[in-house]
Amino acid sequence: MKQYYDILGLDETATDEEIEARYKELRAKYREDSFKEGEEGNEAAQMLHKLNVAYSEITSFRKEKGQNTSGNTALADVEACIRSGDIAGAQAKLDAFDERSAEWHYLQSVVFYRKSWMNESKKQLEIAMQMDPDEPKYRASYEKLNNKMNYDQQAGGQNNRYNPAPETQAGDDQMGGNWCSECFSCCYTYMCVNCLFNICCGCR
16 A cells, blocks of 8 residues: 555555545646646646545555544454453444454454354454455464364363373372373463454554
């Protein structure tokens, strides 16, 4: 998107009002110059076309990402609710969206994860990846969640799978043996998923 902002002479931190004002200013200038004869008129006409494309691309991108007229993102409010633990508030804000972008589905996945609705969380991440396959945090979150779900499924069927002799089991328990190993693996898996969701929500 940087090339489009460069045409307007602005950067990505500009508000919607600043972008619109700059667009109208340059459009009026290039439109007037386009009526001039010779190379000057041709260059102005070309710049007018580039300006229209840039403005269209910027506004479409911001709309897709849920940005509002103040330059802040509506989705940032959802993230703030998630970070504060207000999951009901986050869900209410998500439900209010008419257009649902890849980022919307990602945040919905986070909300479902916080509710421990793992299958629903996974489905939302799959939608986010389909809509924006180039976003690395969606795939990273999906892989971590998948690993966690696979571990939970395996752990659920391992209660009686390994039952060593009493003396061996007592020795393992005393030294930390298998129990600590499985506990560490479980804690690490949960920590990875939680940290990933928390970091992704915080980095905007």
